[in-house]
Structure formats: structure tokens, C-alpha cells
Amino acid sequence: MAGVFLKLAEKILKDADLPLSAPDIWALVEKSGLDKQLPTKGKTPWNSLAAQMYVEVRDNPETIFGATDTRPKCFFLKSNEKAAKAAPLSVASKVTKKPEPKYLEKQLHPFLAYFGFFYQKAYLKTIQHSKSDKKEFGEWVHPDMVGCYFPFGDWTNEVVEVSTLLGASAFKLYSYELKRQLSLSNLREAFFQAVSNSSWANEAYLVAAEIDSDADFKSELERLSSAFGVGIIKLNIHDPDSSDIMLPARLKDAIDWETANKLASMNPDFRDFLKRIRTDIASREVRREMYDKVLDSEDLLKSIIG
Structure with a gap:
């Protein structure tokens, strides 16, 4: 199953021009219908995908994936130079908390x-x-x-x-x-x-x-x-x-x-x-x-x- 999850991530990240978190990747897997390739998904497939991506980047020096140092961690393909150079949206220095609107x-x-x-x-x-x-x-x-x-x-x-x-x-x-x-x-x-x-x-x-x-x-x-x-x-x-x-x-x-x-x-x-x-x-x-x-x-x- 691990290989299947990583293959799905590779397909999504191939066309992504920015680093994506594991939940982001899974959302696009479902939208594209690629999740149907899995024999079973479990109750939280996005967590399974995240765990396997973390281990792959941490333990495999030959991996095709790269990861950012941000929280949440975001992933990209090393071969995609545009994505590798793009800063993820979660960079803390760029985020300013806006006051909540008074209406619902x-x-x-x-x-x-x-x-x-x-x-x-x-x-x-x-x-x-x-x-x-x-x-x-x-x-x-x-x-x-x-x-x-x-x-x-x-x-x-x-x-x-x-x-x-x-x-x-x-x-x-x-x-x-x-x-x-x-x-x-x-x-x-x-x-x-x-x-x-x-x-x-x-x-x-x-x-x-x-x-x-x-x-x-x-x-x-x-x-x-x-x-x-x-x-x-x-x-x-x-x-x-x-x-x-x-x-x-x-x-x-x-x-x-x-x-x-x-x-x-x-x-x-x-x-x-x-x-x-x-x-x-x-x-x-x-x-x-x-x-x-x-x-x-x-x-x-x-x-x-x-």
C-alpha cells in the first residue's frame, strides 16, 4: 500500500507549481478520482499518506520527493524546479492575523x-x-x-x-x-x-x-x-x-x-x-x-x- 500512496502523491505533485501538504495532496487525489486505485483506504487516508511521505523523505536519500521546513510540512518533486523554489503559503512571517468580522x-x-x-x-x-x-x-x-x-x-x-x-x-x-x-x-x-x-x-x-x-x-x-x-x-x-x-x-x-x-x-x-x-x-x-x-x-x- 505504501508504494501506491507514494505513486498517487507523485502524480499530483507532477503538475503542482507549489509545495503541497499531505491533506492538500489527498484532496486533489479524491478530486481527480485517483483514490479509486486503492484497494482499501481506511478511515483517514490523508493521515496514511502523510505518514508515508514523512518516512520517505526522512529515510530514503534516493527519494524523488522534497519537503519544506514549515509547519505543516509541504512536499514537492525535486525534478519540479518551479515547485521546489516556491514558498508554501504557511510561511509564518507572511501571515498577519486579521480581526474577525462581526457578522456571521x-x-x-x-x-x-x-x-x-x-x-x-x-x-x-x-x-x-x-x-x-x-x-x-x-x-x-x-x-x-x-x-x-x-x-x-x-x-x-x-x-x-x-x-x-x-x-x-x-x-x-x-x-x-x-x-x-x-x-x-x-x-x-x-x-x-x-x-x-x-x-x-x-x-x-x-x-x-x-x-x-x-x-x-x-x-x-x-x-x-x-x-x-x-x-x-x-x-x-x-x-x-x-x-x-x-x-x-x-x-x-x-x-x-x-x-x-x-x-x-x-x-x-x-x-x-x-x-x-x-x-x-x-x-x-x-x-x-x-x-x-x-x-x-x-x-x-x-x-x-x-
Whole structure:
């Protein structure tokens, strides 16, 4: 098994332009579906991967892997000069703790529902993590919100039906991970959380109301977004119509239905979301009230202030 874990790490790090921690590597293993190559994974495969990477770097002078001196320790391929020279995001000297925003993360959900509806033509639904079956709970499985774009009104019924039959459906599923703020202190964890819980969707976004303007941070954010296809949305809680997609998500033509099924089996909110989509597609009419309520901009501002 040890050799298999190291082979998986090698495949992930081959295309990574920065050092990655063991949980980061495992998140990308799952997203790419490479974990299916393991005959058995155990309950904490990321810990197994970490242990084997540590031992490999420590005890094997011929190893192809290198490691940083930071905590957490991050790994790279010695042959990848770009990754070997890149500083990991966890360098303590670069991290400045930001004061916590006074509002709660859940107060951002209506702002994202507003943005999704008016600017992505999508209907969004909040996924309550607390409803999940704890026996099957996996790390970083749930997105905070999900959404669907329906082509009704933009495409004729004939085009919608034919495109679906040909495997190029006009419907689009979104996954969103929300944070109150993003800075160097939480970027790595927040970003790979978004990567891990969004592998099933056509487009994935990391969303925040406060995003650091530090040049080094923005450079790392752009690099991560480009490397892994996760888009960045900045919510404006003072002017909802000024919310913006800072970095676009990479469109995936195919849905990862196996991962979607895993999430649906664990969480009733996600099951209900899929049932609602099925019903709306069949009726060719979207029941707006069955998704998260879309407030007007004045009510949104009252919700964050009050």
C-alpha cells in the first residue's frame, strides 16, 4: 500500500507549481478520482499518506520527493524546479492575523443567493452540514451552497432536449464554499476545502466578503485558481450589485455523478436539491420559492446591519 500512496502523491505533485501538504495532496487525489486505485483506504487516508511521505523523505536519500521546513510540512518533486523554489503559503512571517468580522458566515448566504440569481442566472440552495449522516461523514465533503442554471428562456425546448441527448447539456451545476474573509492565514485550508467539496460540479467557487489586497496573497490566489480551476467571488455587503467574480471558474463539461451520489446519500438538503432540479426540468418551469429566497438589495443590507 505504501508504494501506491507514494505513486498517487507523485502524480499530483507532477503538475503542482507549489509545495503541497499531505491533506492538500489527498484532496486533489479524491478530486481527480485517483483514490479509486486503492484497494482499501481506511478511515483517514490523508493521515496514511502523510505518514508515508514523512518516512520517505526522512529515510530514503534516493527519494524523488522534497519537503519544506514549515509547519505543516509541504512536499514537492525535486525534478519540479518551479515547485521546489516556491514558498508554501504557511510561511509564518507572511501571515498577519486579521480581526474577525462581526457578522456571521450564514449571513452571507442571502448575498450569494442574490448574486447567483441576478448575475449567474442560477437558483441556489444552502446545504446544512448538520443534517448529514455522521456515520458516513467525510472531511471537506459538503459545499456551503449549491446552484443550478436552467436554460429555459435562453434556449428553445428543442435545443435543450437535443443538447441533453447528445451529452452536452445546457444545464449547469455550481458549488460554492463561503468564508467571511480570505487572507494568507486561511487561504490554503479554504482553497483546498473548495477543491475537495466541488469535484462533482460544472463550476466551483470560493466566496468571501473580505479578500486581502496584499500583492503576495493575490499572486498565490491567482496561481491556485488557475492551477485547479476554482473561481473566486467577492461579495460586497455594502452594495450587493457590486459583488464580482474576481477570477472565473474553469468549466467542467461532465458532472462527477459518483461524487454527487456520495453527497446525496449523506445529506438530505443535497438530495432535495437534485429532486427539485429533476422536477423543474420535467415541468419546464422553475419553482423559485423552492430554492433559497432572493431578497432585494435593501433587505440584504438590513440583514447584515441588523
